[in-house]
Amino acid sequence: MNEPLMTIKNVSKQYGNHLILENINLSLYDNDFIALVGKSGGGKSTLLRLIAGFEPYSSGEIIFMNQRITSLNKQMRIMFQEDRLLPWMTVSENISFRSRGQQIKEKALSLLELVGLEDFANYYPIQLSGGQRQRVSLARALMANPKLLLLDEPLSALDALTRLNMQELIMDICSKQHLTTILVTHDVDEAARMANRIVVLKHGRKADEISAPEDKTNTEEINLIAAQIKTLILSD
Amino acid sequence: MDKVVPWIIPVGIIVIWQFIVTAGIASGKLLPAPSDILLDAWKLFKSGELQKNIGISLFRALLGFIIGGGIGFILGVLNGIFKVCRLAFDNTIQMLRNIPHLALIPLIILVIGIGEPSKIFLVSVGCMFPMYINTYHGVTSIDKGLVEMGRSYGLSNSQVFFKIIFPGALPTILMGVRYALGVMWTTLIVAETVATSSGIGYMANEAEQFTDMSTVILCILIYALFGKLSDFIAKLLEDTFLVWQNPREIS
Numbered sequence: 009m010n011e012p013l014m015t016i017k018n019v020s021k022q023y024g025n026h027l028i029l030e031n032i033n034l035s036l037y038d039n040d041f042i043a044l045v046g047k048s049g050g051g052k053s054t055l056l057r058l059i060a061g062f063e064p065y066s067s068g069e070i071i072f073m074n075q076r077i078t079s080l081n082k083q084m085r086i087m088f089q090e091d092r093l094l095p096w097m098t099v100s101e102n103i104s105f106r107s108r109g110q111q112i113k114e115k116a117l118s119l120l121e122l123v124g125l126e127d128f129a130n131y132y133p134i135q136l137s138g139g140q141r142q143r144v145s146l147a148r149a150l151m152a153n154p155k156l157l158l159l160d161e162p163l164s165a166l167d168a169l170t171r172l173n174m175q176e177l178i179m180d181i182c183s184k185q186h187l188t189t190i191l192v193t194h195d196v197d198e199a200a201r202m203a204n205r206i207v208v209l210k211h212g213r214k215a216d217e218i219s220a221p222e223d224k225t226n227t228e229e230i231n232l233i234a235a236q237i238k239t240l241i242l243s244d
Numbered sequence: 245m246d247k248v249v250p251w252i253i254p255v256g257i258i259v260i261w262q263f264i265v266t267a268g269i270a271s272g273k274l275l276p277a278p279s280d281i282l283l284d285a286w287k288l289f290k291s292g293e294l295q296k297n298i299g300i301s302l303f304r305a306l307l308g309f310i311i312g313g314g315i316g317f318i319l320g321v322l323n324g325i326f327k328v329c330r331l332a333f334d335n336t337i338q339m340l341r342n343i344p345h346l347a348l349i350p351l352i353i354l355v356i357g358i359g360e361p362s363k364i365f366l367v368s369v370g371c372m373f374p375m376y377i378n379t380y381h382g383v384t385s386i387d388k389g390l391v392e393m394g395r396s397y398g399l400s401n402s403q404v405f406f407k408i409i410f411p412g413a414l415p416t417i418l419m420g421v422r423y424a425l426g427v428m429w430t431t432l433i434v435a436e437t438v439a440t441s442s443g444i445g446y447m448a449n450e451a452e453q454f455t456d457m458s459t460v461i462l463c464i465l466i467y468a469l470f471g472k473l474s475d476f477i478a479k480l481l482e483d484t485f486l487v488w489q490n491p492r493e494i495s
């Protein structure tokens with residue numbers, strides 16, 4: 009195999025005396041789609057925040073594109089559970105909110121097309137549904153052409169049907185744009201359906217790593233893997 | 245229809261008022277008819293007194309609002325963003341805020357006299373606190389998630405301020421503007437009635453000495469008009485800058 013895009017080596021994180029993450033090891037390769045699953049409070053979001061450079065880790069190291077991560081990195085974009093759109097900007101302004109210019113505008117529009125919202129460019133977030141807002145948020149994350157996309161349960165607030173649509177959309181975009189992705193999720197079906205590797209976090213440790221079926225049309229095998237992850241998460 | 249209905253009562257009152265006085269039901273001395281007030285206004289306008297006094301009152305009000313509101317805004321932003329500033333200033337501001345600023349009138353007259361600065365100073369003090377409180381509140385209640393998003397998406401500190409913190413605080417800041425505009429007028433009225441030799445308040449006070457009822461009522465009407473104008477300005481600012489809260493239907 010070629011060089012990993014990112015290597016997490018023996019990373020631990022403490023808040024005061026609380027050890028939240030303990031000796032996490034993980035390698036990410038180009039075009040990987042990793043699902044991070046585990047019980048609530050298991051440290052999934054924390055790991056994502058360490059990777060994104062929001063917070064320093066207590067020990068170990070995270071190497072991304074041959075550099076140690078010490079702060080925010082332009083090659084990564086994070087998408088949150090809440091859409092975090094700016095209510096005072098229109099949809100297209102929200103996507104291109106960092107800078108101005110004709111090129112930027114056109115890029116924003118093409119991304120809106122990609123997420124199927126080209127007719128909503130001039131709407132304000134308040135005028136959109138939850139699913140539409142997360143689409144805008146996804147388009148915004150893609151604006152800077154990131155190498156790595158970090159998703160912290162971006163779909164958990166959506167209804168089942170919208171959620172399935174969004175899963176399809178994200179998988180489609182990630183493979184088309186050759187994005188490497190880490191998805192945090194509670195939903196084992198979502199993990200099995202979207203990811204190629206599934207990492208189970210338990211009490212701050214990496215409990216297991218499972219390969220998901222390559223063929224995403226094979227529902228039977230996907231359901232099997234999902235059941236297997238579920239048992240893993242629930243067992244003590 | 246929606247434009248006409250709100251005016252039925254005010255116009256009705258004026259018509260009935262005019263009728264009562266002209267018919268001799270009420271004494272024109274104690275209650276001058278609207279037509280008398282208009283005549284009085286015309287007289288004062290021709291002598292130039294009306295414009296002069298309105299001008300000077302407007303000048304005091306605006307200058308006081310800009311100085312006091314500006315200071316309140318800046319302090320609100322600084323204390324909202326920087327913990328050091330908050331620690332240094334907030335306690336003192338909260339203590340001063342509890343003194344009714346009109347209670348300062350005797351002190352101010354003694355220290356700065358009854359000239360222009362005393363009125364402008366009073367209006368400034370009155371406008372400063374509502375602007376401070378609202379700006380501070382607006383800045384501190386910004387959704388931290390939005391700021392975190394902005395930083396992680398590569399905004400600089402000043403971009404975070406201008407694209408996230410300021411627009412997010414704006415609804416609350418404009419509430420402060422609305423409130424400060426109200427305080428601005430009441431402060432000015434009181435200050436001009438107590439200590440001055442020009443302005444609408446002075447005009448009213450003078451008229452009172454001569455039991456000149458129409459000028460007294462004229463002054464009250466002018467204040468009412470200015471109050472309405474302030475409201476209109478506040479509404480206009482809100483409608484212009486807060487479209488996103490209530491966007492028009494997009495077809």
Ligand SMILES: Nc1ncnc2c1ncn2[C@@H]1O[C@H](COP(=O)(O)OP(=O)(O)OP(=O)(O)O)[C@@H](O)[C@H]1O
Pocket residue numbers: 023028046047048049050051052053054055
């Ligand atoms: N800033 C912080 N200070 C102290 N403790 C924290 C902080 N952030 C998170 N924690 C603790 O770290 C643990 C892991 O939290 P984290 O948010 O990573 O869990 P999670 O796996 O994402 O859970 P969920 O599925 O509910 O989102 C929790 O016990 C939490 O209380």
Ligand SMILES: [Mg+2]
Pocket residue numbers: 052053054160
């Ligand atoms: Mg979480």
